[in-house]
Amino acid sequence: xxxxxxxxxxxxxxxxxxxxxxxxxxxxxxxxxxxxxxxxxxxxxxxxxxxxxxxxxxxxxxxxxxxxxxxxxxxxxxxxxxxxxxxxxxxxxxxxxxxxxxxxxxxxxxxxxxxxxxxxxxxxxxxxxxxxxxxxxxxxxxxxxxxxxxxxxxxxxxxxxxxxxxxxxxxxxxxxxxxxxxxxxxxxxxxxxxxxxxxxxxxxxxxxxxxxxxxxxxxxxxxxxxxxxxxxxxxxxxxxxxxxxxxxxxxxxxxxxxxxxxxxxxxxxxxxxxxxxxxxxxxxxxxxxxxxxxxxxxxxxxxxxxxxxxxxxxxxxxxxxxxxxxxxxxxxxxxxxxxxxxxxxxxxxxxxxxxxxxxxxx
Amino acid sequence: xxxxxxxxxxxxxxxxxxxxxxxxxxxxxxxxxxxxxxxxxxxxxxxxxxxxxxxxxxxxxxxxxxxxxxxxxxxxxxxxxxxxxxxxxxxxxxxxxxxxxxxxxxxxxxxxxxxxxxxxxxxxxxxxxxxxxxxxxxxxxxxxxxxxxxxxxxxxxxxxxxxxxxxxxxxxxxxxxxxxxxxxxxxxxxxxxxxxxxxxxxxxxxxxxxxxxxxxxxxxxxxxxxxxxxxxxxxxxxxxxxxxxxxxxxxxxxxxxxxxxxxxxxxxxxxxxxxxxxxxxx
Numbered sequence: 151x152x153x154x155x156x157x158x159x160x161x162x163x164x165x166x167x168x169x170x171x172x173x174x175x176x177x178x179x180x181x182x183x184x185x186x187x188x189x190x191x192x193x194x195x196x197x198x199x200x201x202x203x204x205x206x207x208x209x210x211x212x213x214x215x216x217x218x219x220x221x222x223x224x225x226x227x228x229x230x231x232x233x234x235x236x237x238x239x240x241x242x243x244x245x246x247x248x249x250x251x252x253x254x255x256x257x258x259x260x261x262x263x264x265x266x267x268x269x270x271x272x273x274x275x276x277x278x279x280x281x282x283x284x285x286x287x288x289x290x291x292x293x294x295x296x297x298x299x300x301x302x303x304x305x306x307x308x309x310x311x312x313x314x315x316x317x318x319x320x321x322x323x324x325x326x327x328x329x330x331x332x333x334x335x336x337x338x339x340x341x342x343x344x345x346x347x348x349x350x351x352x353x354x355x356x357x358x359x360x361x362x363x364x365x366x367x368x369x370x371x372x373x374x375x376x377x378x379x380x381x382x383x384x385x386x387x388x389x390x391x392x393x394x395x396x397x398x399x400x401x402x403x404x405x406x407x408x409x410x411x412x413x414x415x416x417x418x419x420x421x422x423x424x425x426x427x428x429x430x431x432x433x434x435x436x437x438x439x440x441x442x443x444x445x446x447x448x449x450x451x452x453x454x455x456x457x458x459x460x461x462x463x464x465x466x467x468x469x470x471x472x473x474x475x476x477x478x479x480x481x482x483x484x485x486x487x488x489x490x491x492x493x494x495x496x497x498x499x500x501x502x503x504x505x506x507x508x509x510x511x512x
Numbered sequence: 513x514x515x516x517x518x519x520x521x522x523x524x525x526x527x528x529x530x531x532x533x534x535x536x537x538x539x540x541x542x543x544x545x546x547x548x549x550x551x552x553x554x555x556x557x558x559x560x561x562x563x564x565x566x567x568x569x570x571x572x573x574x575x576x577x578x579x580x581x582x583x584x585x586x587x588x589x590x591x592x593x594x595x596x597x598x599x600x601x602x603x604x605x606x607x608x609x610x611x612x613x614x615x616x617x618x619x620x621x622x623x624x625x626x627x628x629x630x631x632x633x634x635x636x637x638x639x640x641x642x643x644x645x646x647x648x649x650x651x652x653x654x655x656x657x658x659x660x661x662x663x664x665x666x667x668x669x670x671x672x673x674x675x676x677x678x679x680x681x682x683x684x685x686x687x688x689x690x691x692x693x694x695x696x697x698x699x700x701x702x703x704x705x706x707x708x709x710x711x712x713x714x715x716x717x718x719x720x721x722x723x724x725x726x727x728x729x730x731x732x733x734x735x736x737x738x739x740x741x742x743x744x745x746x747x748x749x750x751x752x753x754x755x756x757x758x759x760x761x762x763x764x765x766x767x768x769x770x771x772x773x774x775x776x777x778x779x780x781x782x783x784x785x786x787x788x789x790x791x792x793x794x
Contacts, residue, residue: 222691224691228692230689234683234685235687238703239708242713249703250692253695429555
């Protein structure tokens with residue numbers, strides 16, 4: 151059991167590319183920390199630096215009060231679960247789990263006890279003689295977890311462990327990982343690009359972008375008070391609507407952010423007939439597309455003043471300018487082409503500085 | 513086959529049958545010839561069915577060899593050939609797997625240069641570099657020795673390339689997991705890499721064993737002692753007689769005996785061989 155601290159950690163490659171640009175955060179003993187961000191944001195690199203698989207250019211990584219910068223991965227007292235599991239294909243499940251213990255010269259009966267215990271927890275007891283090739287994806291995933299558990303390390307590291315599983319199994323394993331981590335109370339760092347996984351698993355959520363930390367905190371706090379427009383758009387699905395105030399005719403009475411960016415989550419918008427009192431925002435929209443998911447319906451609306459105007463230039467996952475996403479209950483649903491009016495109340499509005507780097511509290 | 517036309521099936525079978533006859537007939541003839549007496553063969557009246565002298569001829573060939581030319585028992589030649597072929601195959605595999613390991617998993621200066629230098633030696637088989645190689649071998653005093661027969665032949669660019677390609681398909685995470693499990697480079701090599709390479713090793717062994725077994729020019733240069741003759745050279749010498757009748761039955765028996773070990777290796781390792789060439793178990 152240990153806490154993990156990263157102090158001003160940087161990573162630069164010989165070609166000058168800076169993958170990690172000074173990261174600071176601390177994970178308390180037994181906490182589950184999730185690093186989330188789009189691909190290429192450096193989250194995996196950071197995890198591999200904690201694991202000792204990548205060198206640290208500058209800064210310190212501290213595991214349980216010991217700076218581990220120069221220490222070999224095997225001696226850091228950590229265990230890692232890889233995305234493709236990295237099981238030894240020629241070894242039985244039992245040997246896969248026992249291998250690391252044998253290399254450390256642990257007595258045979260101790261290995262036996264630990265492997266059997268891990269197999270019992272992970273429901274692998276009947277599969278111990280099988281080879282990884284004879285297991286299903288979920289079972290392989292559990293063996294990979296077992297290999298980490300038997301070591302009884304100070305820290306678990308997970309590198310996108312669920313991304314090779316199908317959607318249903320991913321949810322089941324997500325719950326299982328969380329339950330297991332609670333039970334073992336081992337400090338864990340988990341990397342994922344899936345914001346849903348991140349939200350559900352994390353005690354501490356670290357949102358990363360471009361080698362930097364965008365926001366650290368409790369997942370719900372981050373959801374409710376995103377610090378930057380990046381976080382606002384990345385956390386939450388479907389993403390938050392972001393409207394630059396400068397070129398819109400929206401006025402927020404009592405707020406001094408003429409050139410800022412207004413953020414409204416799709417679920418905070420409601421379809422209304424009249425106007426909205428008390429500093430709320432009303433948007434007039436023409437329905438462009440409708441997605442019915444069953445429990446809810448997503449309405450894609452275009453704001454009139456943008457119609458046919460600005461060329462669409464949105465990043466993947468972002469809405470094109472002028473388009474507003476409204477999330478309404480599944481039974482309702484306007485027709486395409488219909489004019490609707492969506493509104494959000496004042497305390498559901500998020501306001502950011504014009505460059506999107508700062509949240510403005512009212 | 514999707515189609516089941518009568519003649520559509522017949523034609524391929526006919527072609528295959530002709531192919532088998534063309535390949536198998538000389539072998540059959542050698543076996544038949546080894547069971548008849550020399551005079552019968554020399555008369556040109558050898559029948560196409562097996563004779564009655566088979567056991568006698570083979571016993572004679574293995575234990576005492578020809579009466580006239582080499583006078584070496586073919587059994588001894590087979591042992592010499594076997595030592596050389598196994599030595600070359602094992603040596604080539606050992607050296608190439610280690611060099612491929614270094615090239616793929618370690619970073620050192622001039623790594624790619626090293627690889628390309630090894631690769632270029634593909635263009636330098638022993639026949640091309642025979643004088644310098646002979647000179648070095650003789651300077652080292654390795655003439656008429658098994659080390660002289662084997663060592664100059666055991667560097668293999670082909671095998672290194674093959675292992676390199678295989679090692680590059682091994683996921684990087686497996687190496688890292690191994691590192692995390694406290695396995696150093698040597699442990700990783702023996703515990704993970706070697707077991708995973710088994711089918712490749714088997715496939716290579718078959719090819720390299722036959723390569724070693726069929727060596728002619730090099731053993732001809734290196735061995736002068738009769739008791740170190742390999743069987744491939746032995747055949748040539750048995751046929752080459754002056755002023756006397758060639759002992760065709762012995763020559764044919766020797767040819768048949770020379771075929772047996774490669775056939776045995778292929779038959780016994782066929783399953784692994786095919787597996788090693790077509791699939792990688794990961």
